[in-house]
Amino acid sequence: MKRAICPGSFDPVTMGHLNIFERAAAQYDEVTVLVTANPNKHTGMFTLDERVQMITEATAHLSNVKVDNWHGLLVDYTTAHSIDAIVKGLRSSLDYEYELPMAQMNNRLSGIDTIFLLTDPRFGYLSSTLWKEVVKYGGDVTGMVPDSVNRMLAKKQAEQAG
Ligand code: PNS
Numbered sequence: 001m002k003r004a005i006c007p008g009s010f011d012p013v014t015m016g017h018l019n020i021f022e023r024a025a026a027q028y029d030e031v032t033v034l035v036t037a038n039p040n041k042h043t044g045m046f047t048l049d050e051r052v053q054m055i056t057e058a059t060a061h062l063s064n065v066k067v068d069n070w071h072g073l074l075v076d077y078t079t080a081h082s083i084d085a086i087v088k089g090l091r092s093s094l095d096y097e098y099e100l101p102m103a104q105m106n107n108r109l110s111g112i113d114t115i116f117l118l119t120d121p122r123f124g125y126l127s128s129t130l131w132k133e134v135v136k137y138g139g140d141v142t143g144m145v146p147d148s149v150n151r152m153l154a155k156k157q158a159e160q161a162g
Contacts, residue, residue: 004028004115005083007036007074011044011053012149014131016123020089023117025062031087033059034077035069045132050152057148073108086114091124 004024010017010033024031032119035051059065070077078086086106087154090096096116103114126144134141135153 001029002029002085003032003081003083004085005032005034005074005078006079006087007034007070007125008039008088009044009128010035011128012046012131012152013058014050014077014123014128014145014149015124015129015143016089016091016126018122018146019059019120020087020117021059021065021156022052022062024087025065028087029064030084031062031065032069032081032083033065034074035067036074037071046152046156054146054152056149058146067143073109075106075112078106079110083112086112088114088116089119090116091119091127 004027006017006021006024008017021031022124033055035048035055039049051068052069056067059067061069068077074086077083086103088099090099100118106112106114129145131141
């Protein structure tokens with residue numbers, strides 16, 4: 001049984017993330033999408049539970065994908081759950097510069113490898129941060145995130161308006 005993990009803050013999950021989960025699910029027996037608190041990102045739009053719920057709905061068609069959350073070191077989770085590899089998407093050299101030290105630190109701490117999948121060019125411009133900015137100013141974000149995110153956003157906006 002080969003197990004992979006796709007960790008991230010996923011605030012919120014995008015179509016680019018979902019594409020990586022689908023490709024990882026085709027290559028590994030079991031894939032865990034791990035919603036992880038990133039201590040360097042304090043501007044959460046969605047709670048951890050909401051992020052887990054949105055990803056669970058968006059990956060319902062992938063029978064070998066499960067969703068979990070974690071507040072500690074990533075390698076403590078991967079070791080405890082016998083995960084073989086971390087799988088992440090790479091959009092550009094900027095992502096590479098950001099990911100390289102994390103991949104090397106995780107390898108140094110536990111021996112785990114990080115496998116990078118090149119982002120589908122359809123989603124190369126897309127990030128959770130930019131999506132939030134466009135949403136904030138009322139721009140058209142059609143097709144950028146799974147429907148589960150659109151539903152959660154609509155619910156939040158209705159709560160705030162009411
Ligand atoms: O989506 P992000 O914010 O780029 O994901 C970064 C994330 C959550 C994968 C990273 O911050 C992480 O692994 N956090 C868990 C804490 C940890 O293990 N830190 C050391 C990383 S080398």
